[in-house]
Amino acid sequence: QVRLVESGGGLVQAGGSLRLSCAASGNIFSIRTMAWYRQAPGKQRELVAVVTSGRNTRYADSVKGRFTISTDNVKRTWFLQMNSLKPEDTAVYYCNAETAINYWGQGTQVTVSS
Numbered sequence: 001q002v003r004l005v006e007s008g009g010g011l012v013q014a015g016g017s018l019r020l021s022c023a024a025s026g027n028i029f030s031i032r033t034m035a036w037y038r039q040a041p042g043k044q045r046e047l048v049a050v051v052t053s054g055r056n057t058r059y060a061d062s063v064k065g066r067f068t069i070s071t072d073n074v075k076r077t078w079f080l081q082m083n084s085l086k087p088e089d090t091a092v093y094y095c096n097a098e099t100a101i102n103y104w105g106q107g108t109q110v111t112v113s114s
Contacts (some may be wrong), residue, residue: 001026001027001103002024002025002026002027002031002103003024003026003103004023004024004105005022005105006021006022006095006107007021007023007108008021008108009093009108009110010109010110010111011111012085012110012111012112012113013112013113014086014087014112014113014114015085016112018110020036020079020080020095020108020110022077022078022079022080024077024078025076030099031097031099032053033051033097034050034069034071034078034097034098035048035050035051035097035098036049036078036080036093037094038092039091039092039094039107040092047060048060048063048080049063049067049068049069051069051071055071057069062088063089066082066083066084066085067080067081067082068080069081085110085112087112087113087114088112089112090110090111092107092108092110093107093108093109093110094107
């Protein structure tokens with residue numbers, strides 16, 4: 001099993017920055033991909049960014065050039081650096097670890113005021 005704990009959410013003005021962290025524990029060596037998703041009120045959960053064990057990254061079109069996903073060398077922690085934040089980035093952000101099954105963190109609220 002893998003346990004995920006997120007931190008770093010909060011309230012920020014438009015144009016500001018936040019950095020989210022996701023700390024993994026348990027069977028971390030079974031993790032294949034690490035990702036961030038978000039869910040805004042009334043909307044479906046959507047993929048924001050993903051990094052594979054081979055360090056390939058992929059981003060949602062809406063965050064390209066503004067967000068950066070990164071991880072430490074042993075997959076214990078991954079990060080989402082969010083710059084130039086917009087009000088439409090407001091959502092609950094969840095980290096995700098894919099093994100044979102998916103594991104999710106508890107979510108952290110990000111609110112961007114205009």
